[in-house]
Amino acid sequence: MARSSSTPRSRILTRALGISTVFALGVTLTACSAGGSDGSGSDDSGSGTEITLWQYYGDPDTPTGGPLYDFIDRFEASQDDITVDVRFIPFGDFNRTLLQSAAAGDLPDVALINAFDTAAMADAGVIEDLSERVDEWGEQDAYFPTSWETTQVDGATYGIPHLADAYAVYYNKAMLGAAGLTPPTTWTEMEETAAALAVDGKSGLAVSGIEGAEGATGLVIRTLAEGGDLAEFDSPAGETALNSFKTMSDSGAMSPGVLTWNEDDVKNQFATGQAAMMINSATYVSVLREENPELEWDVALLPKGSEDQLTFLSAENLTIGEGSENADAAWDLITFMQQPEELATYLPERNKLPARDDVPDESEDPVRATFAEQLQSAWAPEGDLAAVSNDVFTHVQRALQASLSGSSSTADALKTAQTGIDEALAK
């Protein structure tokens, strides 16, 4: 799509080529090829405005992507002017594709981005400042402070929270019942319970520890429970957290496989009874119910540490691409998607929770209630940490990998991570 921009065309081309150049030396990204445009729910009527929306939830036929496409269909049915072309780009490729498009001056009108990346994207000039529109709209006070905080960059609003989700403990009722155990309420209990459940080649607790920011979540939660601050990871809190995971790994309570698992793999371990408990987000509630109806499981709040019991906010923000020609239409879509009654239909389909307090919830699902309760103690990076959260999580995850794999001591792993975190914060 042609887009007017203040940047001269030659410079745009230069940057577009430049960003691709990082891989021009033969580094291929076969695996990471972005998903193609999907026209589902976006019949071009020919007359009105067509806007583009990029998301990483999934294709229309997946449990995570389908409800979003249905939501967009409802938006298109609600008015006659605007049609939406939805494009699915896998999570691992999303930011890269967005940056490449920004450099080429061809951003989508609406980008559904990871809430924690909002600051970095705003800083880079990829997304528009929505402050004026938000002031006029006047619904900002309906949002939970932690969710709203992720949209704030230097006092301006760069996104609208789409939904919220939190991490909690899924547990296999049959396995805990057979061992005469109950879900742990403290991390000390978690270490004991997980160790007791690790029998016959099974593990007690599964978390994702895979390379990259995704594998940091478990250790971040554990660190926060000790009152830790990620900016000062090399601290008694960080040490306790890392030692706790190391203890569980050494005792077999946690499988050495955690270092190779992403969140989907963790779900598979839990779904097949290989892991008695897992720390994961509510994303997998519907997946488990659909794919493993015979599995007996429930969800408990995260264990408490010595200081706190905070969870990791998992959320996306709706943003408008910088320089969008259809910013008004994009804003119409965003505000439609935030209407409480619309969210009331959409969110249960995805087993996600609202980021605002005025969404009616008639569900009596106890699992949903546990996640809602867990969300009350959600944590999100703020201030300087928010702008470089991806870097910081990657360093935290590397400490986990280095320590659990035995390639360095806990003290060295913390020190190396801290050096990286300090550099990131100094940017």
Added chain:
Amino acid sequence: MTTLRQPRRAGPAGRPAGPVGRAGSAGRIRPRLSRDMWFLVPAIVFVIVTVLYPLIYNIGQSFFDVGIREIVSGGAEWIGLDNYIDQFGRAEFWSSLGISLLYTVATVALSLVVGMALAVLFTADFPGRNYMRALVLAAWILPTVVSANVWRWMLDGSYGLFNTILRGLGLIHEDVFWLGNPGTALPAVVIASAWSFAPFAMILLLAGLQSVSVTLYEAARIDGANRWQQFRSITLPILRPVTVTTALLCFIYTFKTFDTVFLMTGGGPGGATSILPIYAYDQAFNFFEFGKSAVATTVLLIVPIFLSIFYFRSIRREERS
């Protein structure tokens, strides 16, 4: 080249060279030349746009402080050699380069040994030879995203085929996470990469083998040489140039490999398989340090270039002697 020379021969001699135009002898030559040149334009443009420009841009970028903001809106600051000083002062950079070289050398060695064994096997005549050869080639043709994931599943600690076999043989008694252990992750990605490259080496070596005259082997047999002696004294020396070319090509392909390792381990665990392309990817797309990433990709470019120069020199020396 012949088309360029022809008009010169055809043009009448002795006429004064006039201004460039459609009339006159020189005029007949030059438009023909420039017309021919136009046919080269697409190729030249293609090379400039897809190869030269990105290469030069990448090298240029390594001298600028390019973060996420500069990538999107421009205005990167020239910082000279600062990126190089920064990267060359980092243990992780050298560790990645070291792992890259280790990974590449091990993969090339394994590919060559297996490729040579397969090539020798397929020179023999046996039933189903052609089918088997085609089957072996499938490993090379298979998209990496498929082969890397298949390896990842086979080596998985909980459900992997590899562990099931080892358990069946009584060699292991508990789950071994081959890709989650720093000691086994690198050998695992080497084996997976060599599995794809060996058929490629085999094809090149097989072509070389087929050019070796059978009379040499017949003469050797008459002299009483056994199979191993024939291989060592005839096959290997004659195949030396082909082997060196194959090794060089395998080296270049392996040194720049990104997908196999990225899909299997992502560079982990604990950086055990963090080869230079993954290091460059992390710098660019995890830490948004595009200038520093460009240093790594420039090094990625320099190593194979030096090797190629060395190779062409040795070929020339060999030809001269």
